Amino acid sequence: MSQYVARKLLSSILVLLGVSVAVFLILHLSPGDPARLLAGPEAYEEDIAAIRERLGLNDPLHVQYGRFLMGVLRLDLGTSFRTGRPVIQEIAARFPHTVELAVASLLWSLPVGIAIGVFAARRPNSPGDGLAMGMALLGVSMPTFWLGLLLMLFFSYHLGWLPASGRGGSPLTWEGLRTIIMPALTLGSPAAAVFARITRSSMLQVLDLDYIRTARAKGLSEWRVTYRHALRNALIPVITMAGLQFGSLLGGALVTEQVFAWPGIGTLLVNAIVSRDYPVVQGCILVIAAAFVLVNLAVDLLYSLVDPRITYS
């Protein structure tokens, strides 16, 4: 087990290294001069040149990358071009908000998705199945931007129940809870739809297996057959998907964060890309990638808890 974890961690480091090289190259090869954007459209060329020099942008690419990598090894992601603050601080101020939004989304989308999937699998090709899968299709295909605005119009504009945007503090407080509901619903909708579809197909496969027939022949109740025997086995692909979804929720909440003015890493990343704040972009992507890798490692380890037949060597 520990050997397995060590191997996984080692390969994760290689993945992160690859990510850092790719992001660095994409940033530096795409058009747009950070110094020019920093100084503003009204700046004089001389001032722009001085800023470029001060930011080290005139150094060869390998020197700039080496500087970045050495910093990362010391857990120093550099300094934001725009604010002059350490990137670590910028990310630390935002990342927890992204995590809480991702967790809130998963907290509702996973049980709801599984419930809908089981409901549909128990009555395949029935009108109920059609309705459930139709909803799932809608959930997957609805743009989050549009869904967010619809929710806002309904709950804030027409009903006046929830604040339209912003973060009202910790989700454990009343105000915090009120502000996280709509972003979590928006972000979780496509995930819930994916969970429903995966659960349905996985359940349909399992429900066809011999041991389920045996269980039924033993006279077990349908509830016990479905939830104690079938679902547990059918959950493996759902857990894999939950891990992938959580990872992508951590890094993929850009649109939801923008729409709801949620102060997470997505908004920080978008602003950093627009202003070509290289250190912040690199830092954000690295943190998101690291979170993604770690979540997937955790999911790998979780398999053995759900299915004791799985062991690691």
Add this chain to the structure above:
Amino acid sequence: MKAQRLNSYPVLTALLLAVFLALSGQAWAQVPQVLVVALETDVVQFDPIKIQDETTSQVAYQIYEHLINRTVDGGLEPALAVSWESDPTGKVWTFHLRRGVRFHDGSPFNAHVVKWHFERALGPESWFQTQFSIIDRVEAPDDYTVVFYLKEANAAFLEQVILTNAGYIPSKKAFEEKGDAFAFEPVGTGPFKWDTWVKGQRVELVRNDDWWGNGPKLDKVVFRVIPEANTQVIELETGGVHIISRAPQSDMERLERNPNIVVLNRPAYRIRALEFNVTRPPFDDVRVRQAIQHAVDMRLIVSALAEPLVVYSDSVVPMASWAYPGEGVLPNYPYNPERAAQLLTEAGYVRNAQGRWVKDGQPLRVVIHSSDNRYFADTDISAAVANQLNRFGIEATVRVMEWAAYLEEVRNGQFQLAFLGWNQSSPEPSLFTDAKAKTGGRANFGGYYDPRLDAVLDQALRVADQEQRKQLYLEAQRIINENAWFFWVGNESRTWIFRKEVQGYNPSPSLPYTYTDIVIAR
């Protein structure tokens, strides 16, 4: 006895009611006056010598102050300086400072702080170093007098130095004590004091009770970061914020009809144009530049796609400036396809069998660079121009780009014709003419060069008399239009959208937003 007791009930009730009313009245009176303003992006940092973005400047303006201010109608008024004058040569500018002013940290405001600040703004850390390089030295002969010695006479000194973001005066004590944190906990003399900054969410300022001016009436100003324009509109309509920075065009009509919302459009010092790159063919030939303008009905395009926010205009100087001579005075190239055809023929082009203009067998092709929603209706106007050029027989396409990449290509001269704008907060004409059209001007992206123009512009900066300056700028505008470097689109207004209960708000195109006179009506 019983009767007496009965009679006491109304008295008691009245007393209780009075106490309740008094208490509730007191409570009502004590409801804090809090203004909530939506910002599109978070603030960046508050070291004045590095503030370049409009959002930070807007917040900084509540905390810091200039030596002098622009008035709503474009004039000048005292701020931290009570009076100022320049000597007859225009090279020495003296400011007499307001006495008894203190920074929010209690340190005194005086000439030595002003001298320290501008010397710092002249130094290598400053992003205004080149702009401020017209200053030779700054001296503080006494505690309340500051003298700026310029390298040469400059009639636009106030605009180029004093009224810029780097003209905000911060506390020297705060700079020395806070170190790097100075840029994130600004200390000025302004009507509001720094209170809280929750990154990515909001900035809160509280009233400075010791401010030298009248007001402010608000207890607190909260700036909320709301990046999405649609979300800003919903927040405004539901009362989550009082003032928003922008709204999608599709919502404007609804907002204007809403009795709880005020929409103000005011002319601003913002010019828009399609700018020719004259350093290479085909636009190195003035006849081709003129022909392009004659071939397109820009007035129609602007009125159909961008009015009332953009109004057609024909000069580099904005219509709201004292130096704009009025419409029809300057040479221009209105829609006239016959004249366009004649000019292209003179330039050596012929129409082929397909109706396309060609020269030496090569068709005349134009690529219009356009930003994407940086300026109002930029892509729509560019597309309409391309359509009309195609109809006229010139192959035209539009290249729409993200701002950073766009700026890079335009600055590097990698364009033929580019949709560009220039915004200033002042009617001073040199801010437009010298930047856009003077040789080597900081926003002269098309390689414009005319020694006659440079001479006129140099002279206009050395003259102090406004009437003389007006004549010189008229001459400059004439030369610029004769060269046909710019295909004028017009002037873009500024729009302010706020809730009706925000009273006393009189926004001006020549000022950052000021909140000192605002009261929230209940």
